[in-house]
Amino acid sequence: MMTPMQDLAFAALSGIVIAAGCLIAFSRNLVYSAFALLGAFVGVAGYFVLLGADFVAVIQLLVYIGGIMVLYLFAVLMTSGIGDVTLTNRSIATKASAPLCIVLIILLGKLIYTTEWYVAAEPTEIAPTTAAIGNALLTEYLLPFELASVLLLGTLVGTVALARRGVKVIKKS
Amino acid sequence: MHFFLENIWVIPLAPLIGFLINGLGCFLRLPYVKSRKFVHFVACTAIFVAFVFAVGVFFDLLGMDPAHRSFTKTLYPWISIGSLEANVAFLADPLSAVMMLIITGVGFLIHVYSIGYMHEDPGFARFFTYLNLFCFAMLLLVMGDNIFMLFIGWEGVGLCSYLLIGFWYEHKPNAVAGMKAFIVNRIGDFAFLIGLFLLFWFLYQQGHPTVAFSGIQENVHLLEGAKVGGISLLALVGILLFIGATGKSAQIPLYVWLPDAMAGPTPVSALIHAATMVTAGIYMIGRLNFVYSLAPEALVVVATVGALTALFAATIGFAQNDIKKVLAYSTVSQLGYMFLGMGTGAYTAGIFHLMTHAFFKACLFLGSGSVILGMHHEQDMRRMGGLKKYMPVTYMTFLLATIAIAGIFPFAGFFSKDEILWKTFESGGHQYWYYVLWGMGVLGAMGTAFYMFRAVAMTFFGKLGERAHEIAPNEVEEDEHGPHQHEHHTPHESPKSMTFALVVLAILSVVGGLVGIPYALGHFFHIPNFFEEWLAPVFAGAHGEGHGAHHDVPVIEYMLMVFSVAIALATSALAVYIYTKRKDLPARFVTRFPRLHRLVHEKYYVDEIYQVLVVNNLLRINQLLALFDQKVVDGFVNFAGTVVRFSSKVAGFTDNRWVDGFVNLVGNSISFAGASLRKAQTGLVQNYLYIAVAGVIALMIWRLL
Amino acid sequence: MIQMQHFLMMSAVIFVLGIYTVVTRKNVLGILLGTELVLNAAALNIVIFGFYGNQTIESSIYALFVIVLAAAEAAVALAVGLTLYQNFKTIDTTETRELKG
Known part of the structure; x- marks a missing residue:
């Protein structure tokens, strides 16, 4: 049973995640993308908290944001040079990929909402x-x-x- | 309580550890593999530990109630997908106990023998590594409690066979022989897999998806009457599995690899290609006897192929001069007997022959290895002769094993072979076809006695090298190390490690048959047929096993026994007579019937026929496919471009005024398609991912909509 | 009311965004960012099923292993990327197509 508070948190986290994801996927600037990844990770960590996986959430923050993110930023800066950080043109088959991905998300949505998932019991409290x-x-x-x-x-x-x-x-x- | 049963996992684990120690040493070039003592100590200890545990398991089983002599030790669940459950579990029952004892016991003797035989070989450590790996795989095969483990072992022994046949891979024919064995086995394995899938699928449809033998045994009766394309399902499964067995156990039509497999070191021929691996097919039929018992059609096929192979291979044995080739065809022939026994429903007799054959054929092969070593890598029997004087131990053991294989009372071969022939004859009462099979079996037995004593006479009797002039000068001389220069040395007896194994195996071939004295003979002295009683729980319910029907022995059984011993003695004597006293006879025969001799000598040209019928056609199909790839697949992209160019040219030329827009649209869309298609060939990782995602979508659409 | 389906849908969105990133990026680093999203979506899915399913900590453990693997993958992939950059002076996948360095 989710409380209204949790519903609100879910909505906020979803906003963060979608915004960050879109930035990663569509931004022309690699540095923006890399920083947006941070947002996505934080969002997913929030989901973990909502889902009662507190330890995983902490590890997500520590490992991903503390380790992997920094690694990425280093790599971005080391390979492109600080001067020309703007090169991250998408290129290949954008026109072909977009419909593909839209079809994929529609199908996944259909799958998710039509399948009768096994739910053991409405989770009550989170330990x-x-x-x-x-x-x-x-x-x-x-x-x-x-x-x-x-x-x-x-x-x-x-x-x-x-x-x-x-x-x-x-x-x- | 049952210490050995509880710790049955040690049996396969010990050779695995030996394999890992020596294998890692070879792989990483660790210093300890240079010490031959260390290497063979590890390998022999590993297999000896397994042997001790196998003996322990045997006695543990002996102490149990005969009706419940079956024990499953589950180590851990291995595959669990949906309704499919397969465990890593070892099954100990009378059948697998017999196989374990054979594999570890004969395996240990051959390991010991190899210390002497491979003494000078640079690949000493590699050899023992492979041998241990083989023992591990073979033990998995016979100990697994489900079909998957059997199959893993089945493929594992195939791999080791390939590795060991091509052990001296520097010499190309050896490597080719290894590949031949591997590929021929693949053909059989293909049918084997299909058989397994069919069995599982239909069990699944009956609501009992199981791969464990016990589960199949319980539920297989549900499949009775099921049909696939008009054929009884169980017969189809039985025949498909049997095709797999023909590959592994070298039966017609897939036996061609076994004679070539003699390119491997002689201990390998003894262990893998005579005593253990090639009997995997027989073991498989014995293990799945409940399937075969419900499919009489499959049994007839098994028996017929077995009898045909027994006779056919025996005739080839007449005209071979390479001592190992004679033994190889003899193995093929004896395996035919085992299948004949299986196909008659006399599973006990088949397994019994498997065991005695393991003793005497391993002894024969090791003896031939000793001869080859004593003759300084000479395999042509025409260069031998008179070795009795030089190698007394080898001579005695070889002779004893030969008497055993010829089926002369009271050596091991007599009991097992006679049992098979008698059961076949008995089945003739229900189905006259079995009388024909029995006739073939008897002829084959005569052939066996003849060519084996021919080999003994040519090798050990007479004088050294008295037949060398029969060798045509243009014959290329090859042995397991490749073509070699002929030098003259005095033959010598082999070292102790080798003669030890020979003596033990010879003793076993003499007395090994006594565990299975048929009731017809045993009841005079109140000796029970221990072997049959031992295996009875496994084959309970199988038809053709006359339990409790031992009260009156038909007179004909005694007559047949006397008859078969008589013909075995007669043909043996004939062979010895011809090849010691009348040495001109074979040559005369050859000049009299040159074509027949050539036909037999060239093994009925089966290899050549396969080359023409199968291999060449396959190569042709390969070329066709390559051509298809070049012309059609590659051409498609080019063609798309050409079509677009052509069509737009034509269209633009004719109608560029009033259908301009339309034509442009068509042209553009097609060229867009062409451009997209061309992009599929970019070599970019992302394109492959793209296609993969498209594939996922296609699958989802298919399943969801 | 937030239900399981909503979580699953968010996970699907992250997954598809990741796939889109991987497919369309020219830059090796961009592709790697995409794979991180995909992996995170997978971990999220595991946790969701664990939460609504049997309520055991197994899901958390699997998610942890996903994170460990992602970390290992990122380290190796970035090292490969750097080596690529040293060899080609670019990390554009459309230009680094020669197999022989």
Whole structure:
């Protein structure tokens, strides 16, 4: 059962998310797009809170906004140069993609509103999930958890290996 | 309680660990793989642990109530999609226990043997890695409690077979032989998969979607009477699965890969291509006996193909000079017997022959390997002779195994082969066709005795190299290492690790048959047919298994026994006589019937026929497809452009005044389409994604609207 | 009254915007922004079903793994992007089409 307050929050978050999403998708300026991503992430984090996934919401804020976003901004600034930050022309097949995406959203909407979803019970109260998640990660989901850390380690090594070439170039010159 | 049953997972795990240790060492070039001692210690220990556990499982099962000797150990759910449930679960019942014992026991002996045989090979570690992987896959095949695990094992052993046939891949024919085995098996696997899908789909329609053997057994009766395109569904499933088995177990028409598979190292031929992997098809039929028992048409097909193969391959064996080729065709022929037994509904007899065959054929192959090593990589029997003197242990074991395979009382082969032939004869009472099959089986048995004693006589009797002059000078000499220079060395006996395995296997081929003494002989001494009683719970309900009907033994059974022993003895004696005393006879025969000899020597030209009928046509289709791709698909884009140019030219030329607007519209839209089409070939990732999204939309439209 | 369908619809909107971004952007970084949106939509979907479905924390855990994967993907993809930039002096996908660097 959602309270009117939550309804209001949903509407506001939806506004943020749609605005940010549109900015990402349609803005001609890459820097705007990158900053709009921040808005989208915040919006989704808000949804997570509404859906009772408080821990995920916090992680979303920390990882996405603290980590990934900064990474993106660095990349944008490093590749385009600060001078010509305006190059992000969309190009290919805009005319063909737009109808495709519109059809896709219509179909998805039809799917969402015609399917009879399984709803266990109207959720009543929202309990904090952090402790339960911690327990689960170190018991039932220990293997995936460890695998994820191995994956991250692999990512780290791989990224360094890719970047090493750049270091060499600098040394030579 | 049942310690070994609870820990049954150790059996496949041990070879897997051995594989990982040696495999990682090979892959990462770790220093420890340079130590041969370490490598073979790991590999042999792994398989020995598996063997110990298999023996433990056997005794645990023995301690259970005979009617409930079945145990499933579920490790974890593996696939669970919708109504499909497949677990990683191991099934221990009498049938899989027999297979486990064969695989780990014979496998261990062959591992030990390989220490000596592969001693000088640079690929020592790689060899043991593959062997362990093979044991793992084979154990999965026989221990899985559902069809999926069987299939995983089925493909796994195929892979290992390919890897090991092409083990000396530097020499091209070996690599080609490996690929041939792989591709021929793929053809069978295709039918096998379709059979599995059909079975599952129809079970699903009956409301019992299951892939576990127990589940299929419970529900398969629901499918009785179901028809697909006018054919009984179960017969179709049975035949499709059997086609898969013909590929793996080398039956007509897909047996062609097995003789070529002798390009692999000899222990591999013994383990994979004689004792274990090629019997996977028989195991599969035994495991799914409840399906086959409901599909008599499929059983007739199985029996007929088996009998035909038994006879056909035996005749090819007459004219082969390569010792391993003789054994290869002998294997094909013996597998035919097993299928004949399966097709008669005498599943116990088929599995029994599988077991005894594993003993004596592994012994024969290992013996031939010992001979080959002793002769310094010489495989042509015409260059051998008189080896009795040089290699006494090999000679004795080889002779014992030969007597066993020839079916002479009381060696192992007699009991199992006679059981099959008798059951076939008995089935003749219901269906006269089985009398014909029985006749073929007897002829094949005569052939077996003849060519096997021919091989013994040519290899061990007479004098060394007395037949070398029969070799035509233009014959290319090849062995598993490729063409080689002939040198003269004195043959020598093989090292202890090899003769140990030989002796153990020879003893098994002598006494192995005693576990399954038929009632007709056993009841005089009150010896029960242990093997039949052991397997009875698995094959309960299968027709043709005469339980409790042992009270009066028809006189004809004794007559047939005496008859088959007599003909086996006679043909054996004939072969020995011809190839030791009357050495001119074979040559005379060849000059008398040159065409017949050539036909048999060239294996009835089956490979050549396949080349012309199948391979060439396939290549032609390939070329056609390539042409289609070049001309039609590529041409389509060009054609679109040409059409647009042409049409707009014509249109503009004729009507550019009054239909101008319309023509332009058509032209523009088509050129727009052309431009869009051209963009499909840009090589941009986004275009592919675009098409993928379009595909998703198409799917959604199809499902939603 | 906000119901499950509304959440799902928002997730679908984010997803389609992401797809549109990926398909139409020339800039590698733009494409990556799009993939982040798509991944976020997926995570959101998981959480929605978890919330309205069985009310277990499994959904949160899956969403966490999606985030972890997204982080890994972003790091590697950006490193690839930088390498691309060093080689081609541009990150425009319509120009960086040669496979041989």
